[in-house]
Amino acid sequence: MEEFEELVADVFSRRCTSRSVLETITGRWAILALVALYEGPYRFNALRRRVDGVSEKMLSQTLHALERDGMVLRVAESSIPPKVEYSLTELGREAAERLIPLLEWVEDRMPQVVSSREEYAAR
Amino acid sequence: MEEFEELVADVFSRRCTSRSVLETITGRWAILALVALYEGPYRFNALRRRVDGVSEKMLSQTLHALERDGMVLRVAESSIPPKVEYSLTELGREAAERLIPLLEWVEDRMPQVVSSREEYAAR
Numbered sequence: 001m002e003e004f005e006e007l008v009a010d011v012f013s014r015r016c017t018s019r020s021v022l023e024t025i026t027g028r029w030a031i032l033a034l035v036a037l038y039e040g041p042y043r044f045n046a047l048r049r050r051v052d053g054v055s056e057k058m059l060s061q062t063l064h065a066l067e068r069d070g071m072v073l074r075v076a077e078s079s080i081p082p083k084v085e086y087s088l089t090e091l092g093r094e095a096a097e098r099l100i101p102l103l104e105w106v107e108d109r110m111p112q113v114v115s116s117r118e119e120y121a122a123r
Numbered sequence: 124m125e126e127f128e129e130l131v132a133d134v135f136s137r138r139c140t141s142r143s144v145l146e147t148i149t150g151r152w153a154i155l156a157l158v159a160l161y162e163g164p165y166r167f168n169a170l171r172r173r174v175d176g177v178s179e180k181m182l183s184q185t186l187h188a189l190e191r192d193g194m195v196l197r198v199a200e201s202s203i204p205p206k207v208e209y210s211l212t213e214l215g216r217e218a219a220e221r222l223i224p225l226l227e228w229v230e231d232r233m234p235q236v237v238s239s240r241e242e243y244a245a246r
Contacts, residue, residue, distance in 0.1 A: 009230035012155060014176030018233040019151070022226065026149045028142070032135060053137030070239025091235060098228050102221045103145065107132035110141040112214060116193025 024069045025095050029054050029062040034071065034088070035103055038096035041087035071095055147192045148218050152177050152185040157194065157211070158226055161219035164210035194218055 009018040024030060032051045036042065042050065048059050063086060066072035071092035077083040088096060132141040147153060155174045159165065165173065171182050186209060189195035194215035200206040211219060 009233040011226050011230060012159070012173065012175055016233075017237060018230050021233055021236045022154065022229045023151055024236075025229070026151070026154065026225075028146055028149070031145065031149065036135070050135065052135055068240055068243040069236045070243075091232060091239075094228060094232070095225075098225045102149075102225065103134050105217060105221050106145045106148070107134060107141050109214060109217070110132040110139075110144055113144045113147075113192045114140060116214075117191055120191040120193075 021069060024065050025071065025099070027062065027065075029058050030066060031099050031103070033059070033062055033066065034092060034096045035099055037072065037086060037088045038093065038100065041085050043083060043085055047086060066092065144192060147188050148194065148222070150185065150188075152181050153189060154222050154226070156182070156185055156189065157215060157219045158222055160195065160209060160211045161216065161223065164208050166206060166208055170209060189215065 010016050011018045011022055013019075025034065029051060032054070033047065036047060036050045044059070044063075047063075048054060048056065051059065054062075063072055063074065067074050069091075070089055073087050073089050073092075075085050075087070077085070133139050134141045134145055136142075148157065152174060155177070156170065159170060159173045167182070167186075170186075171177060171179065174182065177185075186195055186197065190197050192214075193212055196210050196212050196215075198208050198210070200208070
């Protein structure tokens with residue numbers, strides 16, 4: 001009887017595709033865009049205002065990568081001027097649901113991190 | 124009566140320090156190092172083998188940033204040759220606990236993302 005090893009995704013393995021998936025959703029702008037879109041659909045410029053500091057180019061690249069990876073849906077209405085709306089797919093919602101606790105924790109623990117940085121700088 | 128607005132951390136605000144905290148823990152190598160160290164303490168070279176593909180320089184930079192931000196403890200034993208061991212602080216454990224569900228989700232959903240990429244490429 002031959003044995004087959006079941007292939008599973010492993011982000012610790014450098015050649016595993018899952019690592020590139022991780023990178024799509026953990027870039028600075030991707031995290032913020034996914035969490036913003038969890039609030040509801042956004043048009044490009046409104047999303048750009050919500051994700052304070054992102055350039056047009058970076059937001060556009062981020063949304064394309066998220067669309068390609070099946071997290072974000074881009075819907076263009078055939079109106080004049082054309083309206084383009086971005087929203088989360090079910091996959092994107094799942095990703096956002098795992099990013100929100102991380103963001104909340106970061107905001108919550110910021111003071112401790114700042115103290116730690118001060119101690120580190122004073123060493 | 125004067126009003127005071129309570130200042131709270133907001134990662135959506137470009138000037139909020141919390142954004143730099145988010146970046147410390149969501150870099151590719153930082154995520155993998157935090158989750159690896161959640162398994163237990165590691166010496167540098169063993170950690171480097173665990174975090175497959177990381178260069179010595181990048182792992183060193185990553186660990187310094189995590190140490191500065193109070194997530195990782197670096198303990199040097201005064202032995203010959205000196206042993207340096209890295210472990211998580213309580214803060215680092217909290218971060219890892221929020222990163223693990225994200226990693227597991229990424230590994231779990233990789234096939235869907237790959238399908239999505241194929242569909243996107245075929246459009």
